[in-house]
Amino acid sequence: MKRKEFLSRLIGEMTDFLLEGDPLRLVVSLHQEEDGAHLSFFDDQERTEQEIEKIRTALNPKRNRPELAAYYGTMAGRDLNLGSRLKLIGWQIKQATVTNNNPGIHIDLWLGSDSFIVPKK
Amino acid sequence: MHKRERTLYLLMLVILCSLTLAGVILEGPEDLLGKLLLLQTRGARLISDFTVHGVGLALLNVASVGFLGLVLVYFAAINLSGPTLATIMTMMGFSFFGNTLYNSTPVIIGVFLASKLAKVSFGSYSIIALFGTAIAPIVTYLSFEIGLTPMIGIPLGIVSGIGIGFILPAIAGTLLSLHQGYSLYNMGFACGFVGLFIASILNALGLLQPLAVLWSESSSLALTLVVPVMSLFFIITAFTLERPGEMLSGFLGVQGQIGRLPSDYYESESPSGTLLNIAVLGLIYWLYVLGVGAPINGPVLGGLLTIMGFGGFGKTVKNTIPIVLGVFLTTLLLGNSPASPSPILAALFSTTLAPLAGQFGFFIGILAGAIHVIVVDVTASWHGGLDLYNNGFAGGLTASLIISVIHWLSANRTREDFT
Incomplete structure (x- = not known):
């Protein structure tokens, strides 16, 4: 798949998901290079720690599911339930970090080579 | 491999072996391979009840196609889980009335070639490949049902199956967005879509025979x-x-x-x-x-x-x-x-x-x-x-x-x- 389509699908799905919370502010940031990309999403919607954990788990599925990601990946961007829709994203990216900014969430999606991976603290 | 996946493999092996055993007992050991080979040449379009040709033979066909599905899931290195179990069970079900090893394999090869062209693993397209066997009757139809000699019919059937399998990944994803995942047999939708064009071509060439219903009323x-x-x-x-x-x-x-x-x-x-x-x-x-x-x-x-x-x-x-x-x-x-x-x-x-x-x-x-x-x-x-x-x-x-x-x-x- 072309990089542009892939990124636009990921951005579409994530913003669709965040807009459902009806935030007053939503920021999307993209940094891409030849070998990877880093997407950041910020909003100002208040969420509980349990909700944050649910999002974190869904975006970082334990196992890769290439058979589902390749076929059903086009379903991303649709109003699936939270677990399914975020897992579809999780299967297609390298890693996701989710932080509670209280109020608001900060989601980082990392794609591509190892240089595009969350820096260890 | 996780314990629950191992258990599922074991369960499927037990089911497939039981079906094989039941098939051999019911059909008898005599010329089993010959009968199974003959079944591969039987018409497979809707509705062709294979149990009419022998209950044991149908069970053996189900087991053979089930083994094909299970082996492909294993070697494609994907999880045996809900989706893959659905593909194998569906293939087994349709081997009672349409799917055989002969007509299913070319479609799977076609999807495999598509995965090579798209530079993705076969595992990524495995669900499409297995459910794509819905269109397999075209292979049998062109090979044995339109009056061509086997020398021409068999290669034509196989090549057509491969060709159709090759375009299935492109169609499957597009049609999925039409109903947005609310119809579970999406590959049936995709294969029906392709089937419309194939049937139209066959019809234009005067090669489309009317549908017939082969339906067993006897109970076993x-x-x-x-x-x-x-x-x-x-x-x-x-x-x-x-x-x-x-x-x-x-x-x-x-x-x-x-x-x-x-x-x-x-x-x-x-x-x-x-x-x-x-x-x-x-x-x-x-x-x-x-x-x-x-x-x-x-x-x-x-x-x-x-x-x-x-x-x-x-x-x-x-x-x-x-x-x-x-x-x-x-x-x-x-x-x-x-x-x-x-x-x-x-x-x-x-x-x-x-x-x-x-x-x-x-x-x-x-x-x-x-x-x-x-x-x-x-x-x-x-x-x-x-x-x-x-x-x-x-x-x-x-x-x-x-x-x-x-x-x-x-x-x-x-x-x-x-x-």
Whole structure:
């Protein structure tokens, strides 16, 4: 798949998901290079720690599911339930970090080579 | 490999070996291979009940295609879980009336070649490859049914199967967005779409023969016992995975699921609860078939095995009942018998629309079933019976219609406009 389509699908799905919370502010940031990309999403919607954990788990599925990601990946961007829709994203990216900014969430999606991976603290 | 995946492999091996053994016992050891080879040349378009050629032979065919599916899942290095179990069980079900090793393999090879062109692993396209065998009757049809010599017919059939398999990944994804995952047999929709064009070409060349129905009315103890015995295997396996309390709460958790694609209950819910859901679905609809007085023949078993297979990937007792009720009531309203071929198959396979009932409730489920049973009656002739998942084709159309209207209604909320 072309990089542009892939990124636009990921951005579409994530913003669709965040807009459902009806935030007053939503920021999307993209940094891409030849070998990877880093997407950041910020909003100002208040969420509980349990909700944050649910999002974190869904975006970082334990196992890769290439058979589902390749076929059903086009379903991303649709109003699936939270677990399914975020897992579809999780299967297609390298890693996701989710932080509670209280109020608001900060989601980082990392794609591509190892240089595009969350820096260890 | 995780323990629960190993258990599932073991369960499938037990089922496939049992079917093989039953097939050998019923058919007798004499010239078994010859009979099985002859079955590969039999017409496979809808509706070709293979049990007419011998119950044991049909069981052997089911086992052989099931082994093909299981081996491919293993070597494609993907999880044996809800979706892959659904593909294998569906292939097995349709091997009672259409799929054979001969006609399924070229389609799978075609999808494999497409994965090479797209530079992705075969595992990524494995679900498309396995469900894509819905269009396999074209291979048998061109090879043996249009009067060509085997020297020409066999290569033509194989090459056509490979060619069709090659374009399936492109079509499958596009059609999925039409109904947005509300029809579980999306590959049936895709293969029906392709089948429309193939049937039109065959028709233009004067090569499309009229549809015929080969439907066994006789009952056989072996066929009658297939579903209860398989359900028993699933229940026993469920008990080995988790404690009864966990199994029951898992089963109830599964009933609360909408079922929209892709919903892998085996991974996202409890494994034992999922296996219990599979067994209960099989038993409920087996009783439905007996209740309406339909024969347990090849196509009916195909429907039952497909329901069971999707018990881990979209279907629950709760979301299937409204759809089947819609089919049943409409059949009665139209003055037809629920036990005749088209209505009984529509009742079983209409459960492709289960996510509609899961998401929008009981009455939308009944409406979906009612529309489906009317549409499915004509769609087989559109693709010349070449798409084995004809209900998937009709289900895709029905789901697309209902979803379009529902989304249009829900999108017209003026209070949310910026004006």
